[in-house]
Amino acid sequence: MIEAHGLTKRYGAKTAVDDVTFTVHPGKVTGFLGPNGAGKSTTMRMIVGLDHPTRGTVTVNGRRYAQHQRPLREVGALLDAKAVHTGRSAYNHLLAMGATHGIGRARVREVIEMTGLETVARKRVGGFSLGMGQRLGIASALLGNPRTLILDEPVNGLDPEGVVWVRNLVRYLASEGRTVFLSSHLMSEMALTADHIIVIGRGRVLADAPVAEIVGRASGTTVRVRSPEAARLVDLLAGPGVSVTSTSPQWLEVTGSTAEAIGEVAAAARLVLHELTPVTGSLEDAYMALTKESLEYRSSTIGLHPDHLRADHNADHNADHVLADTKDVTR
Amino acid sequence: MRSSILTSGTQTPLPGRPADDVRLTFPRVVRSEWIKFRTLRSTIWTLATTLVLIVGIVTLFSVAFASQAGAGQSTEGDGGAIVVFSIAAGLAQLAVTVLGVLAITGEYSTGMIRSTLAAVPRRLPALWAKALVLAVSIFVVSLVAVAISLAVMQLVLGAKGRAPDLGDSATARILLGTVLYLSAIALFAFAIGALLRHSAGALATVLGLLLVIENLFLIPWKPLQLVSPFLPGTAGSKILMPQEQIDAMSQGAVGVTLGPWQGFAVLLAWVAVLLTAAAVLLRRRNA
Numbered sequence: 024m025i026e027a028h029g030l031t032k033r034y035g036a037k038t039a040v041d042d043v044t045f046t047v048h049p050g051k052v053t054g055f056l057g058p059n060g061a062g063k064s065t066t067m068r069m070i071v072g073l074d075h076p077t078r079g080t081v082t083v084n085g086r087r088y089a090q091h092q093r094p095l096r097e098v099g100a101l102l103d104a105k106a107v108h109t110g111r112s113a114y115n116h117l118l119a120m121g122a123t124h125g126i127g128r129a130r131v132r133e134v135i136e137m138t139g140l141e142t143v144a145r146k147r148v149g150g151f152s153l154g155m156g157q158r159l160g161i162a163s164a165l166l167g168n169p170r171t172l173i174l175d176e177p178v179n180g181l182d183p184e185g186v187v188w189v190r191n192l193v194r195y196l197a198s199e200g201r202t203v204f205l206s207s208h209l210m211s212e213m214a215l216t217a218d219h220i221i222v223i224g225r226g227r228v229l230a231d232a233p234v235a236e237i238v239g240r241a242s243g244t245t246v247r248v249r250s251p252e253a254a255r256l257v258d259l260l261a262g263p264g265v266s267v268t269s270t271s272p273q274w275l276e277v278t279g280s281t282a283e284a285i286g287e288v289a290a291a292a293r294l295v296l297h298e299l300t301p302v303t304g305s306l307e308d309a310y311m312a313l314t315k316e317s318l319e320y321r322s323s324t325i326g327l328h329p330d331h332l333r334a335d336h337n338a339d340h341n342a343d344h345v346l347a348d349t350k351d352v353t354r
Numbered sequence: 355m356r357s358s359i360l361t362s363g364t365q366t367p368l369p370g371r372p373a374d375d376v377r378l379t380f381p382r383v384v385r386s387e388w389i390k391f392r393t394l395r396s397t398i399w400t401l402a403t404t405l406v407l408i409v410g411i412v413t414l415f416s417v418a419f420a421s422q423a424g425a426g427q428s429t430e431g432d433g434g435a436i437v438v439f440s441i442a443a444g445l446a447q448l449a450v451t452v453l454g455v456l457a458i459t460g461e462y463s464t465g466m467i468r469s470t471l472a473a474v475p476r477r478l479p480a481l482w483a484k485a486l487v488l489a490v491s492i493f494v495v496s497l498v499a500v501a502i503s504l505a506v507m508q509l510v511l512g513a514k515g516r517a518p519d520l521g522d523s524a525t526a527r528i529l530l531g532t533v534l535y536l537s538a539i540a541l542f543a544f545a546i547g548a549l550l551r552h553s554a555g556a557l558a559t560v561l562g563l564l565l566v567i568e569n570l571f572l573i574p575w576k577p578l579q580l581v582s583p584f585l586p587g588t589a590g591s592k593i594l595m596p597q598e599q600i601d602a603m604s605q606g607a608v609g610v611t612l613g614p615w616q617g618f619a620v621l622l623a624w625v626a627v628l629l630t631a632a633a634v635l636l637r638r639r640n641a
Binding site: 068071072073074075088089091092093094095096098100102103105106107108109110111112115116118119120121122123124125126163167168 | 375376377378379382383385386387389390393394395396460461464465466467468469471472473474475476477638640641
């Protein structure tokens with residue numbers, strides 16, 4: 024269990040993490056999702072005491088990390104795949120890390136085997152590929168057989184086999200009752216791995232909900248209707264819990280109803296429909312909507328005025344909708 | 355690369371049962387730092403260089419000294435041969451400085467420090483353990499080097515009755531001083547490394563101070579000369595000098611003349627102050 028309260032980190036004038044409050048529960052995989060520079064790594068470093076919060080607190084299993092008698096037993100962290108001396112072998116690195124807690128060779132060999140590093144364990148880390156470095160980082164995190172795992176971008180640099188392996192590993196660890204907190208900027212990966220997602224952007228929590236709920240908000244809540252008699256339809260559809268907006272003379276966006284219900288109403292009134300589309304979103308849409316205001320580095324579209332990009336009108340509209348919706352829930 | 359999800363069975367008990375003796379203790383942190391220290395090539399190279407420099411210089415000097423003595427030239431007693439340790443330590447301190455600096459800055463340049471501090475989140479035990487491992491290793495290696503050097507001197511100069519007399523208190527002090535001086539200078543370099551957290555910057559600072567700045571203080575201008583005796587290298591190296599040399603230097607000196615042990619105490623004070631500053635900053639700074 025990780026609990027952050029009002030966690031804030033400033034570097035000079037820049038606020039990397041801004042009054043963040045969340046709880047990561049045991050027994051499930053919690054994803055920490057956000058664009059680059061959103062404050063994911065800073066937050067994770069504060070959890071294990073590498074960075075000191077400017078304000079606020081964060082505890083692991085009820086205590087600040089540094090106050091634990093057996094830190095590696097409480098938290099295993101992969102914060103930076105390159106947090107290893109390049110001149111030392113993987114085996115010796117793990118041996119030295121374990122030695123601080125009296126963890127011996129047997130366990131070192133075990134994590135080497137678990138992470139598939141047997142063939143390179145005696146080689147110096149300086150020559151490791153990104154993927155091998157990542158596996159070594161995961162081996163270090165597992166070394167103390169910790170109750171809580173914090174993994175910052177664990178699938179970075181892994182081949183597809185490695186990605187699947189990490190996914191299965193974290194799901195397995197969570198199924199054992201451990202707390203698993205894993206960051207990524209890839210929403211597709213999160214959709215497959217996480218049970219619960221905390222979305223962060225510009226240092227603030229934008230959403231904190233189960234994956235299904237976040238995806239749910241983005242799909243099925245809106246129905247797009249096109250009809251030559253849209254104006255009459257508006258009156259018929261309006262009712263408690265249903266809102267209808269007219270986006271252009273023939274177009275309607277209906278929220279709070281279903282395609283089936285709208286079809287029935289139109290048929291009963293003998294109104295012609297040219298289109299009746301439930302707008303289905305995805306975690307990707309939800310994520311884009313949540314974070315689009317908070318991108319640290321945005322790619323500019325050279326030579327195009329935003330109005331010329333309306334090809335994407337519908338997706339955009341949908342995204343706005345989701346953003347508004349999610350803010351309500353997070354409050 | 356093949357990898358399995360499950361452990362091989364022995365070590366995946368349910369979270370929360372602390373039945374075993376997995377726990378963070380200072381002796382274990384020392385053990386961890388010892389593993390880190392001995393598993394780097396730079397350690398092996400710098401320690402070997404220290405040993406070779408001391409033994410090599412003493413050997414060369416002894417051979418030269420023996421031929422001079424054989425030629426019947428007069429030398430001023432045993433104080434003459436023992437001077438070589440001051441020269442040997444002056445050179446060996448370069449290797450020891452590199453080792454002291456890299457022992458800590460190597461962790462910052464590679465990112466290893468984050469692993470270290472995640473495992474030892476109170477931080478200071480890791481700093482003290484590193485300092486302890488460094489000082490003890492250099493103490494042992496230079497002690498061995500001095501012992502081998504003495505054996506060489508006995509071999510080369512003994513027949514001529516010019517080998518150092520261990521019964522002489524000044525001789526014993528210089529021999530022990532060589533070992534102590536190198537250990538203290540390594541800690542001095544280590545503390546600077548811990549403060550600056552940057553290999554090149556820390557090396558330039560320590561070597562620049564010992565080899566350049568301290569010599570500038572010998573310029574005959576009173577304010578400089580008053581400070582000079584208290585600089586780390588100048589003060590610390592007093593323990594390597596025969597009494598006659600210290601006496602000769604005190605002639606016409608503007609500032610204070612420190613005795614061998616007083617000078618070494620000043621060096622230790624530098625080490626203590628800088629290590630304390632490093633400890634305070636290590637606690638405060640983000641890793």
